[in-house]
Amino acid sequence: MMEKAVLEFASGTLLLKQKTEESLSEALSPFFIRDTRVGRAWRAAASDYAPILRTAHEHGIELEDQARAYETLDLTIHSPYPPMEHQKQAMERWRAARARGTVVMPTGSGKTYFAVRCIAAVNRSALVVAPTIDLMVQWANVLEKFFQTKIGMLGGGSKEILPLTVSTYDSAVLMMEFIGNRFGLIVFDECHHLPGQINRMAASMCIAPYRLGLTATPEREDDGEEVMEKLIGPVVFRAYIDELEGKVLAPYLTRRIRVELSPEETAEYTAARKTYTNFIRRHQIDFSDPDGWSRFIAMSARMPGGREAFTAYLKQRQIARCGRAKLELVWKLIRQHRGERILVFTADNDAAYQMGEAFCMPVLTHKTKAGERRDFLERFRSGEYPVLFTSKVLNEGVDVPEASVGIVVSGSGSIREHVQRLGRILRAKEGKQAVLYELVSEGTSEMRVSDRRRQNRAYEQRRMRFFHETARHEGDGSC
Amino acid sequence: MLTRELLRYKVSGAYAKPSFIKPADGALLNLAARLIAVYENSVGSRREDLDFELEQICASCKDIKLARGLCKILADRSEFSGCDTETDHSAIRHEIFRNSACLLASEECPEDPAEFRRRILENYESMQESIYPDLPENERLLQLKKIYPKELLERYNMSLVQSLLLFSNGLECKIHAEDPALLRRLFKYLKFFRLLFQAELSGRKKEAVPEIKLKIDGPASILENSTRYGLQLASFFPAVCSMKLWKISSELKLRTKTLRLSLDETCNLSCHYLNFGAYIPEEFRMFQDYFNTAASSWQLVPRDAFLQLENGQLAFPDFRFRSFDGIEVDVELFHQWHRTQLEERIAYLEKHPDLPLILGADRVCLKKDDALKERFSALTGNFLFTSFPGVENVEKSLNKALEKRNFLSRK
Incomplete structure (x- = not known):
């Protein structure tokens, strides 16, 4: 039996230091590895803090816990409102899983308030990690409102750590080796971002025994779901968009509109596409290969005809994503939905600015400075700006409950991106009927991309009616 | 990079x-x-x-x-x-967006978007070309x-290696320990970038320059074979290139491939970090000169670049003194920013009191920590100083240590 050993938090890991040369207790050995670089010590992942303490307790192993530096708080939710049924169920399941797990709820179904209740229930220092600065600020405002206390912030130029702190993933990764022992609960908002090689360090370097993951779209194409389970806990509760539609979420329609390119655009598209595809065929570039894109870039830089091929690639993409026909259709839809709040999504910044410039309307991208970004969102929420163009920054999380119309001008084949974009307009409001338009340039590669991104229950459970959008834009594709 | x-x-x-x-x-x-x-x-x-x-x-x-x-x-x-700081573009934009919202809501909203734009911008000469002239571009x-x-x-050559090391999960490094000043700085960089190492000595033949083999990675590297310390390794690497003879080897994870990077001093990479020469600070030089003329019972002698401690740890004494009886004792100084290292070294000497090493600590380093101060003073010969130790203080401490501590012989 080991003499009372000391458990320390050390640079995002745990160090177990013993006073004698005795070997490590067998019960603890699955967690630790002998670290000869630092003397008589064993090292473990910080994220294993809770299981290590539990195991030590169960086996009567005495540890002097010098790792923990988080506090028990005295939190009260101010002006609380009764949880909805799905929030109650989620809370029960999360607690039953020892307050370690992921909760999957669609956007607009009250994930933030659910997390507020979890923070109050755990009553320990807590860190909320969010993917963007906008979301981080939004979290800080919500926590401050409900707990009536100052909230610390890490990211966007702030570096203040308080018992309740919010952070971006980037800042959490940078700081976790110094602050990873200061929180008893860690909440990962949009936790499908966590499994990335870098982001996962925000979870593995933190000792927080209580962990909550929040997402509307947990599915990943890599082994990310396993990583989330290991670092946060299993999925303990799941609610689907169609289950909550009309109750918690606004009723919605999705409409895919095929856009015909003009004859000139078709000719330009075809010529550019031919130049580009001939090049990739000639050099046997396979885009299903993970290195396919890099090969194309490398080949286009050094092979004869490469520069033309690359220019042609950009041209055909630009026509498909934001050609004249789409521009005209977007304008028609904006006019058709006058009086409503409209979000227009594009695949890239150039297209967003092209449209924003064309219609003299606000564009929000990562290039937008922080002050103006806040200003745009506030004015959009208040209705002063009825239309907001964006590429990707509003895909996730940012709360714009007033939006009822979404127009996807272009996007990637990502199901997650498409579901998240739908989520932006689903927050319930009395009398609200949400509608998401998806514009697809007919006869271009966008058709396949569109099919790929719609493979989700939110779309599949509905009868999709495809229809042609001609210059006259007749007909209605409602479901 | x-x-x-x-x-x-x-x-x-x-x-x-x-x-x-x-x-x-x-x-x-x-x-x-x-x-x-x-x-x-x-x-x-x-x-x-x-x-x-x-x-x-x-x-x-x-x-x-x-x-x-x-x-x-x-x-x-x-x-x-x-961008142009004289014009408040965001204020002008706000006016434009308000006007466009009003026109969109009105019955006069044109069907043609070009006409819509023309009407909105007719009073904004400076924004005709773009309403976003203040973008990063x-x-x-x-x-x-x-x-x-x-x-x-x-x-560029250095960046090529550094950028590859971003995908590295650790660095194996061999360096020749011939220049103590360079070596000390190399290890300072290791600490600065919060890396850990295991050291092994070889080449201890007579006349041969000792070679140190270092396995460098980060604290969590033994738990998980990942590239999480890649940036720190890449930032540290130029320090290796400042050594006269060096060799590194590293495993890189480049997408799906695992490749090895193997380089040595023949690549002629230049370290761009400043102060990498064998510069001796003025206070050290003055101390050396004065000690050799003023001290009666001890003499300053050339030291090894480092002391090898247990578990691959190294110490870098600042001076080596030889008594007239031929006993050699090292002195390691700790300044105010070295508190953690001082604590580690005290713990080591508590276990190995026969190691011929005494410590000097800046008073600030032990301020407000009576327990550590007590442990420090319990090791005979250790001494406190302010900014830099005086010759008499050091000589007195060496004499005390020699009297009370039973040092192992260096030979």
């Missing part, structure tokens, strides 16, 4: 071979000089215009990737302003941190 798409390396078997350039190559020096000149002549220009001009030069090069890599290094050394170059063509090419 370079971004992934700018990396130039060849794969040869299981090895990644960086495509180094020759910093003395005339054509490359010419290219580097042209790129630097574009930057230097573009102070005050828009970022987009600068990029366009640089891209013209890159496009005319046989190796575009190399030219873009050089541009990336220059971009990292440049400072850009915000419109920022203006303020300055380029001075760099010479050869230096740029040398930096």
